[in-house]
Amino acid sequence: MFRLLLLLISCALTTQAFAWGAQGHTVVASLAWQALQPKARQEVSRLLALEPGQTLESVATWADEHRSAATGVWHYLNFPRGTCSYEPLRDCPDGQCVVAAIARQQAVLASHASDGTRLKALKYLVHLVADVHQPLHAGYADDRGGNQFQLRAFMRASNLHALWDSGLLHQMELDNTALVALLQGLAPVADGSDLNVVHMAQESCRVVALADFYPQGGLSDAYVQRFTPVVQQRLALAGARLAAMLNATLAPAE
Numbered sequence: 001m002f003r004l005l006l007l008l009i010s011c012a013l014t015t016q017a018f019a020w021g022a023q024g025h026t027v028v029a030s031l032a033w034q035a036l037q038p039k040a041r042q043e044v045s046r047l048l049a050l051e052p053g054q055t056l057e058s059v060a061t062w063a064d065e066h067r068s069a070a071t072g073v074w075h076y077l078n079f080p081r082g083t084c085s086y087e088p089l090r091d092c093p094d095g096q097c098v099v100a101a102i103a104r105q106q107a108v109l110a111s112h113a114s115d116g117t118r119l120k121a122l123k124y125l126v127h128l129v130a131d132v133h134q135p136l137h138a139g140y141a142d143d144r145g146g147n148q149f150q151l152r153a154f155m156r157a158s159n160l161h162a163l164w165d166s167g168l169l170h171q172m173e174l175d176n177t178a179l180v181a182l183l184q185g186l187a188p189v190a191d192g193s194d195l196n197v198v199h200m201a202q203e204s205c206r207v208v209a210l211a212d213f214y215p216q217g218g219l220s221d222a223y224v225q226r227f228t229p230v231v232q233q234r235l236a237l238a239g240a241r242l243a244a245m246l247n248a249t250l251a252p253a254e
Contacts, residue, residue, distance in 0.1 A: 020134055021166030023176060024235060025060035028130040030180050031239025032056065032246065035192075039251035047119040056126060063127035074101035074124070075131045077201055078141035084205035086198045098132045102197045110249045129245060132197060133238035135213075135230075136161045138204035146208075153219045160214065168231045171224060183236040192240030195248065200241065204234070 020028070033056045036044065048054045063075070077097035080090075092100050105128065108121035131137045139145040139161075146160035153163050154171060174182065194200075207213065207230060215223045 020130055020235070021169065022061050023179070024134075024166070024169055025064075025127060025130050026057045027176055027179050027183060028133075028235055028238045028242060029055075029057045029060035029126050030176065031183060031236065032126070032242035034180075034184075035240065035243035035247075037247045037251045040247045040249075043250040044122065044246065047115060047122055050115055050119050059123045060126050060130070062123040074098060074128060076137040076139075076145055078145060079138065079205050081140040081142050084138075084202045084209055086202055098128055098137060099197045099201050102128050102132065106245065106249055125245070126242065129200075129242040130235075130238045132200045133204060133234045133241075134164060135204040135207035135234065136164050138201040139208045149214060151215060151219055163219070164231070168224065168228050169235075172228065183232060183239065186232060186236040189233050189236055191237070192244035195241060195245050207234070 033041070033044075044056060048056065048059070063071070067075070073096045075098055077086075077091050077099060079086075086092075086099070088100075091097060095101075095104070102125065105121040105124040109118050109125060111118070113121075136146040143149050144161075146164065147162075149160040151158060151160060151163065153167050158167060169179075172179070212223070212226065
């Protein structure tokens with residue numbers, strides 16, 4: 001029984017993680033909720049009431065929980081190594097990438113579609129805006145966004161994508177409330193004014209393009225200290241921009 005438990009734990013640690021993990025997505029949604037304008041918050045609450053008990057935070061991982069072969073490509077895009085310049089035909093064929101998916105879901109949320117359809121769009125939007133801020137969801141195609149870059153992190157086998165999804169976040173050892181409070185303190189960094197999704201993706205790619213982004217010789221304390229603040233900034237930006245996007249969609253200026 002003990003050996004079986006160890007095997008299950010090992011499998012859980014080496015399975016490909018989803019962007020940011022549950023905590024990252026939850027805190028992005030929490031940051032956005034707190035920054036919503038009253039009209040936008042009222043509309044979000046009205047849509048969420050279609051599924052009693054749901055909150056913006058509780059639906060933040062819905063898109064991962066309902067991921068399919070058709071929708072999996074909506075969560076990321078891959079650049080050729082050596083460039084972070086977005087070319088739709090090359091990087092998002094047939095509109096199947098996170099940039100186009102966000103634009104589609106925002107359009108549905110702003111439309112006169114049924115409330116059920118708009119709620120589904122809201123769920124996708126909350127999740128995908130967080131995804132595009134995870135650097136390796138706009139990383140390089142040749143290593144599948146860091147999934148094929150193996151390393152040992154925090155005493156276990158892992159890969160670079162999983163490290164950025166949750167490893168760097170978990171080593172901070174903060175619960176959601178404490179992490180949200182910390183990220184709110186990064187307000188000057190979290191400028192929600194740039195709502196161009198292409199810019200968000202290119203911004204993430206430029207993090208991946210940093211000379212020291214790929215750890216050589218295993219994960220070091222210096223790497224953790226260097227990039228934990230980057231994780232914090234990306235989450236804070238995601239929360240601020242998600243709020244600004246929802247405000248612009250559901251409470252447009254008259």
